[in-house]
Amino acid sequence: MTKSNRTMTRLMLVACLTLPFAACKKEEVAAPVAKAPMSAPAGDDPAEWRTYVSDVVTRNMEGIQNQPYVYLLPAESTEEFDGLYERMLDKAKTDVARGIIRGNMLAYASPSSGKMADIVVESFSGVTPDTMDGVRVLFIGDAADNARVQAAVEPAGVEYKFIEAK
Numbered sequence: 001m002t003k004s005n006r007t008m009t010r011l012m013l014v015a016c017l018t019l020p021f022a023a024c025k026k027e028e029v030a031a032p033v034a035k036a037p038m039s040a041p042a043g044d045d046p047a048e049w050r051t052y053v054s055d056v057v058t059r060n061m062e063g064i065q066n067q068p069y070v071y072l073l074p075a076e077s078t079e080e081f082d083g084l085y086e087r088m089l090d091k092a093k094t095d096v097a098r099g100i101i102r103g104n105m106l107a108y109a110s111p112s113s114g115k116m117a118d119i120v121v122e123s124f125s126g127v128t129p130d131t132m133d134g135v136r137v138l139f140i141g142d143a144a145d146n147a148r149v150q151a152a153v154e155p156a157g158v159e160y161k162f163i164e165a166k
Helices: 003-023 046-059 081-098 113-123 143-156
Strands: 069-072 105-109 136-141 159-164
Touching (some): 046 069, 046 136, 069 081, 113 136, 136 143, 143 159
Parallel strands (some): 136 159
């Protein structure tokens, strides 16, 4: 093999080895576009409300390490509403009485905001003050119910956040 052939072979070898690295140039990746927050459903459709509440809860998970407790009460026009209301009230009261630890979130929502506010107020009625530090309570409902829910949960030491369902 002549000197020029060896040089040409080496150049080809170097080109073959460097070409893949040059081709792997990191492509510019566009930053993901954040979806706009959803609006609350205009009606009482349970599927639309589940989707909406899921969106709101997901947007408020920062700092939460565990799966949130989500309480979604259907509209009062729902068949057998009274039974559903009583079962949700029992569950919410039991969960809160059992104790919720730091890093958890309780999210409450309903097209019947006043009824959900009743559940929150009753669930927190017997909680010892300052026993839920580091717990976030998210209330998704009407502005008219915000103050009484806030007054019911804040003595427990929770981080309270209100999202107006609009």
